Amino acid sequence: MNYLYLYGAVIVAIMVFYIRRQQRISSKGTAVLNEAIESGMVEPPSLHPVVDLIRCMGSGSCARACPENALAVVNGKAVLVNAAHCIGHGACMSACPVEAIKLVFGTEKRGIDIPNISPGFETNVSGIYIAGELGGMGLIRKAAEQGRQAIESIRKKTGGQADFDVVIVGCGPAGISAGLSSIQHKLRYKILEQEDSLGGAVYHYPRQKIAMTAPVELAIIGQVKFDEVSKETLLQFWLDVVKKTGLAISFRERMESIEKAGDHFVVTTNTSSYTTRTVLLSMGRRGTPRKLEVPGEEFPKVMYRLADPAQFEGQAVLVVGGGDSALEAAIALSEQKDTDVILSYRSSSFSRVKQKNRMMLEQQQKAGRLRVMLNSKVNSIHEHEVEINFEGASKMYPNEAIIVCAGGLLPTPLLQKIGIQFDTKFGRE
Incomplete structure (x- = not known):
């Protein structure tokens, strides 16, 4: 008992x-x-x-x-x-x-536009294909599979005289996979990447691990399987693939327009233009970074993301923006030794930011590690200075680097101009 x-x-x-x-x-x-x-x-x-x-x-x-x-x-x-x-x-x-x-994608309150594509990943505009995140697939392994399958469709398409068989826009998992398939099928290809790094959205993941729990088939490489892999390990894998296969990527080249010209397309970028039989859009939904549109923004010291705060140690750095990414960048920079940090935001207060970031910002500000300028605006950028309008007066401040965290411009208007049709998703698969 x-x-x-x-x-x-x-x-x-x-x-x-x-x-x-x-x-x-x-x-x-x-x-x-x-x-x-x-x-x-x-x-x-x-x-x-x-x-x-x-x-x-x-x-x-x-x-x-x-x-x-x-x-x-x-x-x-x-x-x-x-x-x-x-x-x-x-x-x-x-x-x-x-x-x-x-x-x-989307919620009951906020819809998200997803382009209409065929089973072969072709849009309603003949010759223009979409694969990966832009087409509604954020999963890495499936995006890579879509890139491979899109090239399978593209290589069967005949007709059209041009410099390239396919211009691939974006070098995330879908773009890299598509590039490898292009090499395998001996297609004349061109890969454009607006940033200076590959990996697409993966590069921006602020996390310790990501999941790839099923195998992915890559042309030339074969079947690849990751159970749980860190962001850094995955990016290194992509770098090794590029080195091993000789995959050619044009970094810092941003697509600005696509126009139909007879039986082919003309793809214009910030540096050149190319004729191609087909176009594969494999960029993410982050879009093009929103710019300040001020004189001097073309200086190399202007960046649109913070990759490594340590590289700015001892420098005078300006962060522009009022979202979590801007606050987190300013906080991370202020923790570096002898770094002079200014956070500039056009509005009178921060909204839609995490309370934790707000508190950490105030803590660093009180400790004198950074300066917050609300209701301020960057007027112009110079080689060693930046002009900021603050409290009704414009003043030059010493500056060696600028991190702009102002969000991105989605590619939807550009694609609609081409004639690509979209379906708005309100919390549906």
Whole structure:
């Protein structure tokens, strides 16, 4: 009889521990969700998970698999509590043991335009193809597969006299895969990449690991399988692939227009123009970085992302913007030794930013490690200075680097000008 009491006590203790643990997890998730609501950060930027609450068993596998901590278990169910930080890599969907998660674009309140493409990845404009994130596929392995399949369709298309068989815009997973397939099929190809690095959206992932849980087939390379791989490891893999295969990529060359010219297309960039039989658009949905449109912005010291704060140690750096990326860049720079940091923002206050970033910014500001200029505007950029209009007066400030965090211009208007048709998604696959 004593044994029964003992077993009963153990079971009760385990249940109490489990319930209290679930309460703590739920409380933490609720706090994150409330903070996001207060900050106005409840709309996901692109591809994101939707949880089937009937099927969800609250195991928390999805939350543990998400490096961005975008998901949490609240009241026994998985909830997207940090929507603005979700980047749609699908690790949560792969980790769910009961398949209760699907990835969708848009929400009931905010639709996202997705181009209409055929099973062969051709748009309604004959000769123009789309693969990867721009076409609605944010998963790395599937984007790479789409790049390969798009070239399979392109190589079968006949007609058209031009310098190239295909111009590939963007060198993320879809673009790299398409380039490898072009080499395999002996196509005349040109890859354009507006930035100075490959990897596309992967390059910008602020996280420790990403998931590639299924094999991906790459032309020339063969089948590649990653279980869990860090961002850095994956980027190094792509670099090794480029080196091994001799894949040619034109970095810092931005597509500006595509025009039909008889039986071919003319692709104009910021440096040149090319004639091509077909075009494969494999760029991401980040679009072209939004510029300041001020004199001197062409100086090499002007950048549109912060890759390594340590490289700016001891320099005078200006950060422009008022979102989380701008605040995080300013904070990271202010932590470098002897770095003089100014954060300039055109509005009178920061909105839609995480409370944690707001507090850290105030902390660094009080410590004298950075200066915040609200209601300010950059007038002009010079080799060793920058002119800023602040508090009604324009003044020159010493400057060695400028990080512009003003978001991006989606390529939708450019594609619509070409004639590509879109479907607006409101939380649908």
